[in-house]
Amino acid sequence: GGGAGGGGGVAVVGAGLAGCLLAVLLGRRGIEVTVYERRPDPRVAGAEQGRSINLAISARGLAALEQVGLRDHALKQALPMHGRMVHPRGGEPNFQPYSADGGRAINSIGRAELNRSLLETAEATPGVRLVFSRRVTGVDTKAGALLLEDPAGRSSTEPADVVLAGDGAYSAVRASLRPDGDTDFLEHGYKELTVPPRDGGFALDPDALHIWPRGTSMMIALPNLDRSFTCTLFWPKSDFDVLDTPDRVAAYFAEHYPDVAKLMPGLVEDYGRNPVGSLVTVRCWPWVRYGDGAIVALLGDAAHAIVPFFGQGANCAFEDCIEIDRCLTETDGHWPRALSLYQERRKANTDAIAEMALDNFVEMRDRVSSPVYRAKQAATHALERRLAGRYVSRYELVSFSTMPYAEIPSRIRRQNRVLAGSAAGAAGALVLSLRILRRRSRR
Ligand code: FAD
Numbered sequence: 001g002g003g004a005g006g007g008g009g010v011a012v013v014g015a016g017l018a019g020c021l022l023a024v025l026l027g028r029r030g031i032e033v034t035v036y037e038r039r040p041d042p043r044v045a046g047a048e049q050g051r052s053i054n055l056a057i058s059a060r061g062l063a064a065l066e067q068v069g070l071r072d073h074a075l076k077q078a079l080p081m082h083g084r085m086v087h088p089r090g091g092e093p094n095f096q097p098y099s100a101d102g103g104r105a106i107n108s109i110g111r112a113e114l115n116r117s118l119l120e121t122a123e124a125t126p127g128v129r130l131v132f133s134r135r136v137t138g139v140d141t142k143a144g145a146l147l148l149e150d151p152a153g154r155s156s157t158e159p160a161d162v163v164l165a166g167d168g169a170y171s172a173v174r175a176s177l178r179p180d181g182d183t184d185f186l187e188h189g190y191k192e193l194t195v196p197p198r199d200g201g202f203a204l205d206p207d208a209l210h211i212w213p214r215g216t217s218m219m220i221a222l223p224n225l226d227r228s229f230t231c232t233l234f235w236p237k238s239d240f241d242v243l244d245t246p247d248r249v250a251a252y253f254a255e256h257y258p259d260v261a262k263l264m265p266g267l268v269e270d271y272g273r274n275p276v277g278s279l280v281t282v283r284c285w286p287w288v289r290y291g292d293g294a295i296v297a298l299l300g301d302a303a304h305a306i307v308p309f310f311g312q313g314a315n316c317a318f319e320d321c322i323e324i325d326r327c328l329t330e331t332d333g334h335w336p337r338a339l340s341l342y343q344e345r346r347k348a349n350t351d352a353i354a355e356m357a358l359d360n361f362v363e364m365r366d367r368v369s370s371p372v373y374r375a376k377q378a379a380t381h382a383l384e385r386r387l388a389g390r391y392v393s394r395y396e397l398v399s400f401s402t403m404p405y406a407e408i409p410s411r412i413r414r415q416n417r418v419l420a421g422s423a424a425g426a427a428g429a430l431v432l433s434l435r436i437l438r439r440r441s442r443r
Pocket of ligand 1: 277
């Protein structure tokens, strides 16, 4: 491709979910690309601890994986979840299907397995070179070079005139570019726990994403292929410290999560050992920097980390890669124009999902357990079935369609207006018929 200036080549920073997918897409275009990853090769070193162990992948992620022939492979490693199983405090769990017909599912997949499949596909793609144990510390956009450091602390530079940064929510490349914007830390943190298999089988229904809504906090659980579940607590950060002895941990879970506490023999050890992670929303702009020597673009979490409550961060990062690939096609491989198109097209979409993800936290930890919410959801699904294709819930548009995120809020508002209009109409008709009835009975 032309337009990038010097002969430094294309570098991808980070061999995470987005970095690997992008490298495969570029390799397939005949572009030579080197991927620099801070960690050692996970296939040699074993998976990193303390990161979210499993992810929900839905329509957007699957559509992207399809482009590189990994969709079916990913689904084979995944467990479908057709709805949420809500565990109220002191009541029976209730199942709420995600789609009107009950047939659609999001997919629980191990992060490590998914990353490994992508790494292997990248490695097998001609033109893609993977370099592990190299931390990128910055970009010299004037000279067209990446600044690197190895595990022994030795620095080096590598020429690069296109740098595509998929180095995650705490991106070093983003820090070195200093774009406008900020990183919002949620007051809540997360901690992972495990429900092991029971008598060789799943201890909870594996066909659901389990939620224990508890007002200002919650716990969720997703199934794993080995028949365990990974639970994630989302609590205000200060609440984690209050449980500072094994007895306090055990007593707290027995009181607030009694049905699962029984299923977690390693609860106290897990709780003590596993770290509390942060949840951030990154908003920054621009994502692309045009230097004399190099163009740098941010993608995935590096550009727009979001909170995990819609299960969309990875799905959204994959969409970025597909968009970059599409823009390269549309501009005949002209990097400056392609990356400019990419950021213009994606920003409104990632802003939209960032807001919807924050909003969904309140829905999950609070609203899903209310009877009014359940009645409303049942009514929504009934409407969806009656107005097939004309009324679709926000959850379905996000998870089971590839409609651009930015179009979803206005589509939902439009639907609600129509609905409010017909509800008002129905209420008016009701009042009228009541009046008529009353008049009749007076006679
Ligand atoms: P990452 O996957 O973070 O990859 C970044 C890579 O860059 C890593 O390999 C890292 O080692 C490497 N790196 C970092 N710094 C450097 C450096 N300086 N030099 C070189 N390499 C570097 N998303 C979903 O779609 N569904 C879910 O259900 C879901 N659940 C989540 C639950 C939790 C608790 C969290 C925290 C996130 C969740 N996400 C989910 C979000 C998802 O994990 C991210 O959106 C996704 O991993 C982003 O991919 P990425 O490639 O941009 O970044």
